[in-house]
Amino acid sequence: MTAAIETRALTRRFGSFTAVNQIDLAVPQQSIYGLLGPNGAGKSTAIKMLTTLLQPSSGTAQVAGFDIVRAPVEVRRRIGYVPQMLSADGALTAIENLTLSARLYGMSAAERKTRIAEALEFSGLAEVSHKLVKTYSGGMIRRLELAQAMLHHPAVLFLDEPTIGLDPVARRAVWERLQALRRDFGMTILLTTHDMEEADVLCDTLAILHQGVIGVTGSPLELKASVGPEATLDDVFVAFSGGTIQESGSYREVRQARTTMQRLG
Amino acid sequence: MTMMRFFKESAAVSVAELHKIVRDPTEMFSRAIQPVLWLVIFGQVFSRVRDIPTGDVTYLAFMTPGILAQSVLFSAIFYGIAVIWERDLGIVQKLLVSPAHRSALVLGKALSAGLRGLVQAVIVYAIAWLLDIHLRWEIIPILEVLLAVILGSCIFSTFSLIIACIVKTRERFMGIGQVLTMPLFFASNAIYPLEMMPDWLKVVARLNPLSYLVDALRDAMILGGHSAHGLLLDFGIMAAVFLLMLVVAARLYPGLAR
Numbered sequence: 001m002t003a004a005i006e007t008r009a010l011t012r013r014f015g016s017f018t019a020v021n022q023i024d025l026a027v028p029q030q031s032i033y034g035l036l037g038p039n040g041a042g043k044s045t046a047i048k049m050l051t052t053l054l055q056p057s058s059g060t061a062q063v064a065g066f067d068i069v070r071a072p073v074e075v076r077r078r079i080g081y082v083p084q085m086l087s088a089d090g091a092l093t094a095i096e097n098l099t100l101s102a103r104l105y106g107m108s109a110a111e112r113k114t115r116i117a118e119a120l121e122f123s124g125l126a127e128v129s130h131k132l133v134k135t136y137s138g139g140m141i142r143r144l145e146l147a148q149a150m151l152h153h154p155a156v157l158f159l160d161e162p163t164i165g166l167d168p169v170a171r172r173a174v175w176e177r178l179q180a181l182r183r184d185f186g187m188t189i190l191l192t193t194h195d196m197e198e199a200d201v202l203c204d205t206l207a208i209l210h211q212g213v214i215g216v217t218g219s220p221l222e223l224k225a226s227v228g229p230e231a232t233l234d235d236v237f238v239a240f241s242g243g244t245i246q247e248s249g250s251y252r253e254v255r256q257a258r259t260t261m262q263r264l265g
Numbered sequence: 266m267t268m269m270r271f272f273k274e275s276a277a278v279s280v281a282e283l284h285k286i287v288r289d290p291t292e293m294f295s296r297a298i299q300p301v302l303w304l305v306i307f308g309q310v311f312s313r314v315r316d317i318p319t320g321d322v323t324y325l326a327f328m329t330p331g332i333l334a335q336s337v338l339f340s341a342i343f344y345g346i347a348v349i350w351e352r353d354l355g356i357v358q359k360l361l362v363s364p365a366h367r368s369a370l371v372l373g374k375a376l377s378a379g380l381r382g383l384v385q386a387v388i389v390y391a392i393a394w395l396l397d398i399h400l401r402w403e404i405i406p407i408l409e410v411l412l413a414v415i416l417g418s419c420i421f422s423t424f425s426l427i428i429a430c431i432v433k434t435r436e437r438f439m440g441i442g443q444v445l446t447m448p449l450f451f452a453s454n455a456i457y458p459l460e461m462m463p464d465w466l467k468v469v470a471r472l473n474p475l476s477y478l479v480d481a482l483r484d485a486m487i488l489g490g491h492s493a494h495g496l497l498l499d500f501g502i503m504a505a506v507f508l509l510m511l512v513v514a515a516r517l518y519p520g521l522a523r
Contacts, residue, residue, distance in 0.1 A: 051362050053522040073364050081362040087355030091285045103277030104363040106270060132288075148359070259353070 002065065004029045004156050004188035005050060009059035012045050019045040021212035022059065027190055027205070029155075030182055034199045035192045037209035038241050043192040044084070044160060046209070050190070051081050051158050064155040077105070080149030080187075084160040085259070088144045090134030094125050097133060098148060105152040119147035122177065139170025146177055150185065157181060159191040163198055171195075175202055196233040206233075208240040215240035274365040278373025283380055293381070296340055297388045303332045304392055311456075318458055321489040326398045329389065330482030330490070331455030334475055336385040337414055341378045341421035342446050345429030345438055348374070348521070352433070358522045368515035371426065375419040375511070382418030386410060399488035409485035409496065416503045417478040423510040430517035455479050459493065474506045 005027035012020040020042040027033045035043045048054035050063055052072040061068045064078035088097050098119055102112040120126040123143040133141060142162065149157055162178070163171040175198070181187045193199055199206055200220045207217045216223060216236075223236045231239075286293070304325065311317070312324045319327035351357050360370055393400055401407070425442070432438050452466060453475040459467055470476050481499035484492035492499060 048523065053358060053361055053519070076362060076364040079362065081359060083355035083358045085353065085355030085358075087359045089281070089354075089356060091288065092281060096281060096284050100277055100281045101359075101363070103280075104274055104360070104365040106273070106364070 002029075003027055003062075004031075005033075005061070005063050005190060007050075007059065007061040010046070010049060010056055010061050011058045012042075012049055012054065013057045018212050020049070020056075020209075023209075023212075023214050025061075025207065025214070027188060029188050030186050031204045032178065032182060032189045032191070032202055034203035034206045035190065035209060036194075036199055036206055036237060036241075037192075041209040041241065042212040043209055045212075047081075047158050047160055047190070047192060051079060052076055077152075078155045080152070080154035080157045082142075082145045082149050082157075082159045082162055084164060086138075086141050086145070088133045088141050088148065090132065093132055094120065094129040094136075094144050094147075097144060098151060101148045101151050107152070115151050119151050122150065122180070123147035124173075137170070139166055139173055142166060142170065142174055143177065146174065146181075150181055150187070153185055154187065156188045156190065159189065161193060162191055163193070163195060171198070178202060196237060200233050208237065210241045271366055271369045274369035275373040275376060277365075278360075278370055279376040279380070282374070282377030286377070286380060286384075290384075293384045293388075296336065296385065297392075299339065300332045300336050300385075300389050301392055303335070304329065304396060307456075308332075308396075318460060320491070322487055323398075325396065326487050326490065327458075327483070328456050329393045329398050329400075330486045331453075331479050333386060333389040333410075333414070333482055333486070334417060334453075334455055334479045335450055336389060337382045337417045337478065338421050338449060338475055339446060340381050340385055341418045342425050342449075343442055344374070344378050344422035345425035345427075345442070346435060348426055348429045349433065349435050349438055352429075352521045357518075361519055361522045367518055368511055371423060371511055371514045371518055374426065375423050375507075376415070378418040378422030379415035382414040383411060386414045400486060401488050406485040410482060413478055413481040413485065413500070413503070416500070416507060417475075420474050420478075420503060420507045420510060423507065423514050426514045427510065427517055430514065430521055433521065449473060449475050453479060454493075474503060477502045 003026045005025055007023055007025045009022040009024065010020060011018065011022050023046065035046065037043050045054065049056050050061060050068060052068050052075050055069065063075045066074040066078070068075050095116065098116045099112065102115060107115060120129050123146060125140060125144055125147065128136070128140070133144060136144065163174050166174065178189055179202070182189060203220065205217065205219055206223060208215045218226070220233060224231045224233060227236050227239050308325045308328055311328070314324070317324055348357065390400065428441055429438055432441060452469045453473045454470060455475065459470055462470060477494065477499045480492050480494050481496055483490040484496055
């Protein structure tokens with residue numbers, strides 16, 4: 001079985017700064033893959049390249065069987081994306097947000113109807129689907145965004161910090177739905193996170209990025225065992241990223257994370 | 266990519282914007298204040314200046330299309346702010362990850378600015394009617410006005426989108442937006458005819474797309490008003506400018522997600 005995501009020496013430079021440096025990823029189909037690393041490690045840059053928002057400086061990547069540079073539209077047809085920021089439009093209702101997505105994916109009216117009903121059922125938002133999204137809680141908005149991203153049944157789903165700022169109950173609700181997407185729809189999921197519990201509970205494989213380079217790859221169990229018998233994922237993180245989360249990260253990234261958390265209340 | 270698919274994608278974006286316009290019309294009505302002030306205060310005073318050559322129409326009738334064009338310009342030129350806001354929220358990123366054609370997304374945004382422009386037209390017609398300005402009420406001229414307003418809104422909102430793609434932050438955009446609107450307005454035939462201008466300003470005004478919008482509106486909106494360039498040229502130039510803007514904006518728009 002070919003990998004859902006495969007990169008070879010994927011690199012992105014901004015001027016003299018190398019944000020992502022020659023990474024090789026192989027994400028098996030129907031797996032949940034976690035990309036860990038401090039702010040500024042290159043996680044978001046990697047996701048932007050894989051979702052075709054950003055061109056690589058060198059190297060190649062295939063997503064769902066298509067090259068991100070040569071066939072970006074084919075890639076886009078087969079992926080879903082939930083950015084870190086709250087990207088559902090607060091001035092629209094859930095149905096209107098979903099309808100916009102469905103139309104942009106070229107669904108017919110009949111298809112839209114079934115898929116939107118399915119997505120509302122999946123996200124547990126059917127009852128509030130006619131309310132403006134700005135009246136939703138943070139957890140509800142995240143679930144709506146998941147619904148938007150799964151509407152066209154993508155082969156690969158990308159999520160940038162999907163549970164940032166959510167309370168434990170809302171966080172678990174998101175985890176359950178991600179597991180359901182893999183189980184019921186056979187999706188491959190690649191997510192970035194700072195949350196070691198999330199990485200532990202949810203992910204089959206983790207890759208720790210540090211200064212644009214993948215330090216280590218393995219299952220949560222393997223990674224913990226490699227550091228020591230009593231090691232937690234926190235220890236793994238510190239061992240392979242060489243510092244703490246607070247030490248790095250650009251002003252813009254930190255501001256973005258804080259804004260997202262603020263909007264989640 | 267078939268044309269049908271392209272227009273469906275644009276329509277999807279416009280319909281979403283239409284929901285927002287219908288839901289929150291306060292912005293529209295607050296925008297009515299400015300044309301009222303221009304027509305009621307500025308217009309009344311300048312009507313007493315006898316030296317402005319306005320042809321067969323009163324000064325107030327002469328400036329009415331100019332004020333509609335101004336409303337279109339002012340409501341479209343800050344469109345980029347909304348796009349920067351959508352960028353900060355991640356909405357732009359989500360649109361760009363969809364397989365929709367980039368220029369279809371830009372066209373959808375532009376057409377929704379056109380819808381806002383139409384509301385401005387209704388407002389200015391209402392004020393003009395109250396001020397007893399002689400308007401043309403036949404079907405064809407009214408359709409010409411609507412088309413001109415939509416095209417004008419498309420031009421200036423897409424121009425605004427291009428600036429947003431370049432500056433990327435709200436603070437910088439506000440500064441540039443303020444600097445652009447007044448010169449665009451004053452270096453046009455909106456409130457005085459081209460003949461009154463010094464030669465260098467005539468050149469600027471001829472390069473200014475707003476002049477062609479005003480010229481078309483003057484012909485189609487006002488009883489006794491006529492176009493200096495001819496409607497065909499006015500619409501031709503506006504369409505060409507919009508196409509050019511659309512091509513440039515579609516190239517720059519993906520840069521917002523970086």
